[in-house]
Amino acid sequence: MSLPKPMMRGLLAKRLRFHLPVAFALSLLTAVAFKYGVTEPRKQAYADFYKQYDSVKEFNYMREAGVFESVRPSGE
Template structure:
């Protein structure tokens, strides 16, 4: 008698029904991760590089490294 009270389980289309939900959830999750990476990592990194190279003087940096003896093939500048 208790078997008649239980509803029949859904057998047809169960995979398709569950996949629709899971694909939407996966898409939203992936989009959220991509957006958080772009605005949390990539944009600040681009800004930091732009700020660094705004006032960067390559020759001044080279001369400082040369005077410090970093290069083996370049002699330090005589003072």
Template sequence: MSAALLPKPQMRGLLARRMKFHLLGAFLVSMGSAVLFKILVAEPRKRAYADFYRNYDPRKDFAAMKAAGVLESAPPK
């Protein structure tokens, strides 16, 4: 009697139906991750580099490294 009460499981097309669901979910998660990475990591990093190079003077930096003795090819004076 109890076997007649249970519905038959769907076997035909089960993989295709589940694949659509999982592919859509994977696509949405990956796009969300990419957007969050761009907003939380890439843009602040880009701003930090722009701020650093806005006032960066390579000659002054070279002179400071030369005075500190960091560069072997340019002895300090």
């Protein structure tokens, strides 16, 4: 009793017919999950931060702390 020969002709095309749509669907699902799981919350966090951000107040705070070498604190 011998084993039957494996079918080699058309094997790649047969496997791709199944794996290509599965790979495409998984990549699409991953992209959508990344968009709504990472980028949208990040954009919302930036929007929330800049709603209340006062750049002039932050600049004055850093100037008083001596962060900038070219700008003197207002007390001098």
